[in-house]
Amino acid sequence: MNFFKDLSLSSFTAGFVAVLVGFTSSVAIVFQAAQAFQATPAQITSWMWALGLGMGLCSAIPSLILKKPVMVAWSTPGAAVLATAGLAGGFSMAEAVGAFIACAALITLAGATGWFERVMNHIPMALASALLAGVLARFGLQAFSAAQTALPLVLLMLASYVIARRLLPRYAVPVTLVAGVTFAAFKGQMAWSAVSFELAVPVFTAPQFSVSALVSLALPLFVVTMASQNLPGVAVMRATGYDMPVSRLITMTGLATLVLAPFGAFALNFSAITAAICMGPEAHEDPKKRYTAAVSCGAIYTVLGLFGAVVTGLLTAFPKELVAVIAGLALLGSIGNGLAVAVKDESHREAALITFLVTLSGVVVAGIGSAFWGVVAGSLALLVQQYGSRTSD
Secondary structure: HHHHOOOOHHHHHHHHHHHHHHHOOOOHHHHHHHOOOOOOOHHHHHHHHHHHHEEEEEEEHHHHHHHOOOEEEEHHHHHHHHHHHHHOOOOOOOHHHHHHHHHHHHHHHHHHHHHHHHHHHOOHHHHHHHHHHHHHHHHHHHHHHHHHHHHHHHHHHHHHHHHHHOOHHHHHHHHHHHHHHHHHOOOOOOOOOHOOOOOOOOOOOOOOOOOOHHHHHHHHHHHHHHHHHHHHHHHHHHHHHOOOOOOHHHHHHHHHHHHHHHHOOOEEOOOOOHHHHHHHHOOOOOOOHHHHHHHHHHHHHHHHHOOOHHHHHHHHOOOOOHHHHHHHHHHHHHHHHHHHHHHHOHHHHHHHHHHHHHHHHHOEOOEEOHHHHHHHHHHHHHHHHHHHHHOOO
């Protein structure tokens, strides 16, 4: 099978790091969202089962078919919206599931009609690259700000990365990860007590539809998923040079959410941060073989779903500083490439910088994240510049 011939240690490690970063950075928000609907421990485990299988299969299967890295994740801003709205509205789990199904139907419609892809086609590459750099740069900053609480760990991992980049460039991230884990284990910083050996069991919840849940849960979940997740997700694809069937893939995520919603999958979408890890040069020197990183990521997510409690404990055992550093270092290449493309064309440079800075700011307006507002601000700046240029001509 070509997959095993194309697979390398660096691409598998990229897939593992993607899972580590994506999971540990937001799993607490998912737990909070489930608890906002009075979820039982069994239902929370079911959520992890549904989300793990959904992300895993939607990443691995299309990547194998297309031979391109397709990266699907849960909607982190969507989970935050659910956690807030769920508590404020006092919705039941049945009403939440009804909202998940409604949101999934809207995502499927957005993909089937192709309107979202048409909108993305009008965003210049400079702005898409600036958006990518802005989204990822926050993780780069966190890698070094972690030195405030774990200076020895950060210095060791940084030194390991720099030396490995010089001697073993393809394996710089795996070497850095091993060095960090070894140091954390030696210092007793690995939270092994979080590991419990249990298999995940899916729990079906019959949906209940209500107007209040549709307005308060489904619509905000749909908006933030498309604006704060799918939009930067497509930007990552295009900034890294991958031409994907965006509409069909979005339709796939909508249908997968539709099927898994009664078990707790609230929204599946393109990933941005973890996608950059698997689509960047650190994953594999040959862009045509980076799909193996996405397949590896998908396989690990699937195992995470099947063995929910075990893998949850293992991944959350890592110190948060270690996760921040490995994420930031793994994304250095993608950040650099994004900035290079963003400022290359002088006619788009200022608009691209505005997109980058607004996205980097992390501002949230009307519950919608900075990725969306960065594109809006940059597009408006570019529109004014081009309009002025055409008028003067």
